[in-house]
Amino acid sequence: MGQEDRPILVLDSGVGGLTVLREVRFKLPFERLVYVLDDAGFPYGGWEEGPLTDRLIALVGKQIDAHDPKAILIACNTAFTLAGEALRKAFPDRTFVGTVPAIKPAAERTRSGLVSVLATPGTVRRAYTRDLIANYAQHCHVRLVGSDRLAEMTEAHLRGETVSEAELKAETSACFLEESDGRRTDVVVLACTHYPFLTNRFREVAPWPVDWLDPAEAIARQLSRVVTNRSLGPSALPDIAVFTSGQAEPAARRLMAGFGLSVPG
Incomplete structure (x- = not known):
């Protein structure tokens, strides 16, 4: 994968991270985006801390292997306030931007x-x-x-x-x-x-x-500060949404399409 096609990974338990992804597009219009929707783990709010941390580390590791992202945006307050430090320790060579209460x-x-x-x-x-x-x-x-x-x-x-x-x-x-x-x-x-x-x-x-x-605009602004290897033009590859359940209902596909995301398969 060429440098220009390495995406920014945006992760949330559901559709909430789309509010941040929308702002990222304004700040970084040429970046390729992979939106990871952990619908198999939704909602995060009721999880115990240990199992959720383990899940997030495993999920991010899998997505790093699959997409080699140039930056990882955890677009979820619950996830990042819990596991942000653990994720940075688990993947010290990766750039993380988190979402915390404003x-x-x-x-x-x-x-x-x-x-x-x-x-x-x-x-x-x-x-x-x-x-x-x-x-x-x-x-x-x-x-x-x-x-x-x-x-x-x-x-x-x-x-x-x-x-x-x-x-x-x-x-x-x-x-x-x-x-x-x-x-x-x-x-x-x-x-x-x-x-x-x-x-x-x-x-x-x-x-x-x-x-x-x-806080979506401020999060996108922080991401734009830390992504130093920016793409100079549109990627040849599409922006995609990944459902961890492996299943996307027609309504979910339409919603993703409305945000410019295709669902593989």
Whole structure:
């Protein structure tokens, strides 16, 4: 494989990483992309830490052997906050870019000092997340809100299934805090790459307007900084989506095609 055809690998448990892949295309328009959708392991939020780390190391190793990527983007907060360090140790010759909760920019942006982080339960539990708060948001009241269902609701939404307002309110209402002095939550960090697909729905059910902070553009910008061996023109090979289950339903194939990805086989 020529240098110009070595891809950037983007990995997530489901379709959430597409929100980041979309931004990567803007920043690095000539790079070939391989999107690895670990649908056989979805959702990551309910996994125990040890088995999920082992799964991610094995999966990334398999994809390195198959595609020899020039960079690996872990487009999943749950995966990277857990296994980012282990992946770098397992593959020290590879360039990794991760996805972590955008707590630092939220702390810089808030006026009220009340910030919520909407995430999977796995991301909420991570020491990594609490370290981000301690390092960058000591002057804020940061509320961690773990949703068991939103990632799966996002996938259902993208399949054209109905997701009700009541369901969305149940998963997001804890993000909104109002203090006795009149201060209200004004920034909600979307700490799962699935969630930006539902931002317009979140706005509809929110009790007041907030800044829904999507880190996808910042992640793509970081990737563009570390990819030094850039392609100078379009690759002769297509951008592809790899389903770890080996099965892609017609609706999933159509969704991938909408993001410019073909599904081999």
